[in-house]
Amino acid sequence: MGAENTVLVVGSGQSGFQAVASLRDRGFAGRVVLIGDEPGVPYQRPPLSKAYLAGTAGIEQLHLRGEDFFAEKDIELVAGRVAAIDRPASRVRLEDGTELAYDHLVLATGSRNRTLPVPGADLPGVLTLRTRDDADRLRASLSDAEHVVVVGGGFIGLEFASHAGRPVTIVEAQDRLLNRVATPEISACFADLHREAGHTVLLGQGVSALHGDSRVREVELSDGTRLPADLVVVAVGVVPETTLAAEAGLPVDNGVVVDAHLRTADERIFAIGDCASFPCVQAGAATRLESVQNAVDQARCVAAAITGTPEPYASLPWFWTDQAGAKLQIAGLLSxxxxxxxxxxxxxxxxxxxxxxxxxxxxxxxxxxxxxxxxxxxxxxxxxxxxxxxxxxxxxxxxxxxxxxxxxx
Ligand SMILES: Cc1cc2nc3c(=O)[nH]c(=O)nc-3n(C[C@H](O)[C@H](O)[C@H](O)COP(=O)(O)OP(=O)(O)OC[C@H]3O[C@@H](n4cnc5c(N)ncnc54)[C@H](O)[C@@H]3O)c2cc1C
Known part of the structure; x- marks a missing residue:
């Protein structure tokens, strides 16, 4: 089978998985390779801050498909991290030196968590939540922790608080929760719900330092208050994983820049999901979204383009979150x-x-x-x-x- 028939997908998360599955659904008969740097079969992240964290869902419920699926569909799963894209040669190089040729390349590299730019942010007991390993570490730490502080009142921090199984203190620098993603009415509703659930919600308070010795002991707020803490969960947003694209000379601006068909400046390379900045019909501007809907629909759009039926990406953004005993669902964008x-x-x-x-x-x-x-x-x-x-x-x-x-x- 020639390289003209090969699609490589970099990143085996939500969008990478959907891209390879949709290619086969559409009858793509060439070689399909899914390269991912996380162990095991592709899995979904939403339960990590909900049922999986709470211990009511097991590891099987995270998996997007079992190993059989990939064998049946003739999808090659390659474990490893792509270190570079050689565009003139149409190849990628993995960190272990393996080289793979492509006809089409799909960047589905997702995003990584922002760190807290304050002294003490690297102390033991300061954790974050993005991967299954992160969730396992958090679950283990929760059982020993007496004082839990969540830094960041966005979706992930609030879901963690809701499913941690104990009261926590939530520290948010803005004057309301969910500031970036919801209206003030929704923010007020969820602040009430989290307080009723027994959590302490501190608004308009930045974190200026974390203190400790062999582990974190205190969180110092911008007004000088010190909160006792032996587990700190940092949930202050993500940055798109764009290094590969940037180093390959592709335009990057809060995400890998793509056109309406999710193509980068190189017509053989697409970018989808959390890592892509695309012209969003609903926002009327370049936008990057972090949601399962966006990851799945963009993957389907790219599979359609690669199999010869391109349509501009125009899906309606929608989102859900389960927290403080309530379900919030959002359709459309607030911009x-x-x-x-x-x-x-x-x-x-x-x-x-x-x-x-x-x-x-x-x-x-x-x-x-x-x-x-x-x-x-x-x-x-x-x-x-x-x-x-x-x-x-x-x-x-x-x-x-x-x-x-x-x-x-
Ligand atoms: C805890 C949590 C809860 C969430 N809950 C919800 C929810 O309730 N609803 C919702 O809509 N969304 C939710 N999201 C967001 C949603 O999961 C993401 O938007 C979605 O996973 C994005 O898919 P993606 O494929 O772009 O990125 P990811 O799923 O993050 O996958 C990217 C993959 O690429 C890998 N990778 C990166 N660089 C390389 C490289 N160079 N070589 C090889 N592999 C590489 C990464 O390790 C990762 O495995 C949640 C996210 C988290 C973290």
């Missing part, structure tokens, strides 16, 4: 929102926040309202996008509006 409406029963903890830009619905955040989330995704899939006045006429009831819209359509 540029200039008006919000709360619909449903906020006091009973079952409601949605509808966000508008120029009087057009752009995002729906649903708390314990899965029917609203489904309705929102169906509404976003159709044209025209729902207008404020029309939704007002349906009293902001999304299911009702969907019925009216489908009668009209």
């Amino acid at each position: 540029g929102a200039d008006k919000t409406v709360v619909a449903g029963d906020r006091a009973a903890g079952k409601f949605s926040v509808l966000s508008f830009r120029d009087d057009v619905l752009i995002a729906v955040e649903s708390v314990n309202k899965p029917a609203d989330h489904i309705a929102a995704r169906r509404l976003f899939a159709a044209e025209p996008k729902p207008a404020y006045a029309d939704l007002e006429a349906s009293e902001f009831n999304l299911k009702e509006h969907l019925k009216v819209a489908s009668t009209r359509g």
